[in-house]
Amino acid sequence: MNNISTVEVAKEKLDQWLCNGTVAPGAKLPSERELGDLLGVKRMTLRQALLNLESESKIFRKDRRGWFVAQPRFNYNPKSSASFKLAAIEQNRVPSWGFIEKSTVADYPAIVEPLFGEEPHHPLYRITGWGALDNHKVFYHETFINPAVAPGFIDKLGDLSFSQLWENEYKKKLNIQKLAFRPTRISGDACKVIGGSAGTPIILVEKHRADNNKNIVQIDIEYWRFESVDFFINL
Template sequence: MMAASTTDAKDHALSSTTAGWVKPRSPTDAYTYLDVRDLIARHIAHGELPHGARLPSERQMQTATGAARGTVRAALFQLEAEGLIYRRNRSGWYVAPPPIVYDPTRWESFMTYVAAQGREPRTEALDMRTCAATAELAGIFGVAEGAPLFEIRRRRYIDERAALVETIFVDPRLAPGLLDHDLNGSLTGVLSGHYGIDVVRNRVEMSPCALTQREADALRVRSGLPGLLIKRISYDAKGRVVEYDHEYWLHDALKVTVDIRLGN
């Protein structure tokens, strides 16, 4: 019987355990980081490593493939940058879940559109305070520089994975006492239900970014990873700015989709 080729061996080397892993036959057949990356990516694509599955440990992958630890780590970091896997602190590497679909032309709260897609949303307030308006904020809200604004910083989860961290500014003249409310849920619901303020228009800007240390720490990931920055200015029916929001998303947690209907 003809022996399996090195390529075939590598193609079958990865499984959810290391039982099916095959070491290279000689140092010249050693795995490169792209070999390891391709193995994991193929098994994810074929459903053999489903969403949420835990990958073997780095040591297990190193032992099973014969690759150097640095090679294995380079492959994992590459897959992380591509959004195929993510790391949980002190727990290991996991296959990334499907991204949430976001349509910026529709106004729905995070809690609403995440739940509507069969996922579990959660919001955690990190810090709430009154701050002085910078020149930029003063221009957005139409107030004097140094005027008080509410600043709310929150972390938001999808299926218990931190997916974004946001900073929201609100004019206290529209919502006095806002910081006394429970903001571990829908801010939209509080503004509408308690203050009678409804958003009728949004201005949304989206741009790719690299997560700085502050955002990365809040999301429990490495700094420098790619992210998506969404800036949103929300207006009520009178044209007043209701809130100004900066959202830093994990790049693999969100997929932007817009349904555009063209006239005949």
């Protein structure tokens, strides 16, 4: 049997375990050494079979923790006014989230320059956080806000949602003016927070939020685990 067919046989056996529910969604697979022994294949063959299943979003890796069975994919409409919490509950998922850092930064990516409009550049508010489904972190976000438009935003945020604070404190109801999606690879803070291995493929979502005068006042950069989500937009 050649190497390609051996990889396919190992993949089919693993896939059958997943389909039969031998390992539940979200559960950890046995170690690669144990899997190799169970399947009677060499480590390189097993690794290729695992990578093939990862590319099909059936399993995923957590850095230094091993392989896990993918959970059901989250249906996410990034233009919807429904919050992540409400959307998750509607899909019978258990959502959780948290902020990591709220700070003022003078060093920021060029992607957020639309926040300035015609103003000179100056420090911005940067808020980082994460979202999870069924105790599994599925995205990391960076949010940038112009302090000139929303003075004291990071001090007033607390545990409120962004939309709550904008409406209650600044009397602004925001609309999404621009959405951009692109595949990339995980690194840096996102890698640490959502537990991926360096270089793991992820989906970057860039959102520009504007007030009723179409002034961009908030830019979100979200990094989603690619096996965790299906994006859709109702037209």
